[in-house]
Amino acid sequence: MTARRLVVVGAGITGLAAAFEWRRRRPDDEIVVLEAGDRIGGKMHRIQLAGHWYDTGPEAMLARVPEAIALVESLGLGHRLVAPATTQASVVLPEGRFPLPAGTVLGVPASTDGLDGFLSPEGAARVRAEADLPPLTVDGDVAVGGLLRERLGDEVVDRLVEPLLGGVYAGRADELSLQATMPALFAQLAGSGSVLAAAAAARDAGTRSRGDVDGPVFQTVDEGIGSLPAALVAAARAEVRLRTPAHAVRRTATGFEVSTGQVAAPEVLTADAVLVAAPAGKAARLLGRVAPGAVEPLQGIPYASMAVVAMAFPAQDVGAGSGLLVPPVTGRLVKGVTVSSSKWPHLGGDVLLVRSSVGRFRDESELQRTDEDLTAAVVADVADLLELSRPEPVQTAVVRWGGGLPQYLVGHQARVDAIRAAVGEVPGLGIAGAAFGGVGIPACIRDATRAVDALL
Known part of the structure; x- marks a missing residue:
């Protein structure tokens, strides 16, 4: 094979996974990764917190789909995978703390079982009343919240769906696309004719597709998921240029020219792909x-900003399982x-390590606080929620993710289709990332592999 040069714009998990996959298939090619920031990894980030490597970006990977775990194993790090000791989370509601009901699809109930107490008597009755509504018809994409409020009532959205779906996207159920965020x-x-029946069918279909897979639903890496970017760069043998923004891509007779560096004195980097x-x-x-x-549909994908506050408290018992979900209500x-x-398990012992997130789409005003004020407010909220007997932290850190999470608004899939079609018309050009087919680590890796498939 004639050696070629691949230029990847962006050193987050998608770009690095693509570089790794390209190297695996074309070992003699040159791979250059351009990153405008001063480090690799994108939202994958770890810090030292009370003597532990601690993730301030994603802290778990979905293990019931193959991409992320397979990538870790391909990097020779399978021995570092860790399963959770507990996944029992609770939802904080105005009336108190309640265990998350089992068997939901991102908070959408598949039956009326287990809702009493979590919902008010009126709210539970509203869910049961869906059986008496006319058969459901959906004409194209709709907002998650709009459909569920109409069919199951406000409480299902505000108490169940918002803490789960809103937590994943830092978005609002009343704006998020049903087709894009809950495709199953x-x-x-x-x-199905009803939401409850559709949720049950989606849940059962997912169970069948996984077969008899036991194992954990999520896993992490003992030195932090934030350790993976460096391993990917090393395995991909890629040249990474930090603090090197890309400004424009131009088609040439033999490939591409990528304008990089300072706008006033740009460098032109040639590429075959x-x-x-x-x-x-x-x-x-x-x-x-x-x-x-691709420009207009790309501009139609907004982003939410958020912040993660990491906290180390003196060791003490808390009865919150793996954590708490806190809806806007x-x-x-x-x-x-x-x-x-x-x-x-690898983070237990000498200190109580906790992380908490702040910021939702269209409601980022709290993020305007200084780091000190934001940290103090989060510590106070967490100490109250966990009922800490020793509420003074021994260490804290705040990491801000400005424009961190893409919002899959109604019509998202149509926008993605238009973007892929426009890019696909240009041989040698590809696009991938969290903005298209999923915000989780496996989804980003899957999209990177899809893009490499198309390019090769």
Whole structure:
């Protein structure tokens, strides 16, 4: 094979996974990864907290799908995988703390069982009343919240779906796309006639597709998921250029030219293939000349900002299982609390390690606080939620993710289809990332592999 040069724009998990996959298939090619920031990994980030490596980006990987775990094993790090000691989470409601009901699809109940107490008597009756409604018909994509409020009532959205779905996307159920965020449920709606029946069918279909897989639902890495980017770069033998923003991609007779570096004195980097693994807004600016049809749909994908506060408290017992989900209906600052010392065996022992997140789409005002004020407010909220007997932390750290999570708003899949079609018309050009087919680590790896498949 004639050696070629691949240029990857973006050194997050998608870009690095693509570089790794490209190297595996074409070992003699040159791979250059351009990263505007001063480190690799994107949202994968770890810090030292009270003597432990601690993730302040994603802290768990879905293990019931193959991509993330297979990648870790391909890197020779399978021996570092850790399963959670507990996954029992509770939801904080105005009336108190309640265990998360079993058998839901991202909070959408598959039956009326187990809802009494979690919902008010009126709320539970509203769910049971769906059986008396006319058969459900859905014409195209709709907002999750709109459909569920109409069929099952407000409480299901505010108490069940918001803490789960909103937690994943830092978004709002009343704006998020049903088709894009709950594709399994969406696929079952047409033939089910009701939300409850569709949720049951989606749950059962997922069980069948996994077969008799036992094992943990989630896993992590004992030195932090944030340790994976460096391992990927080493395995991909890629040249990573930090603090090197890409400004534009131009098609040439023999391939591409990528304008990089300082705008006033740009460097032109030639490439045989280009993979854009940058956030949607950045990708739109890059592709304006080479794939103009992708620009408008890319600009239609907004992002939510958030912050993660990591805290180490003196060791003490807390009865919160793996953590707490905190929906907006509580009026709390934080939207979730992970009790890492309880959840992950390798983090237990000498201190209580906790992380909490702040910030939702269109409600980022709290993020305007200084680091000190934000940390103090989160510590106070967490100490109250966990009823800590020793509430003074021994160490804290705040990590801000400005524009961190893409929002899959209604019509998202149509936008993604338009982007892929426009980019696909340009041989040698690819695009991938969390903005398209899922925000989790496995989804990003899957999208990276899909893009490499298309390019090769």
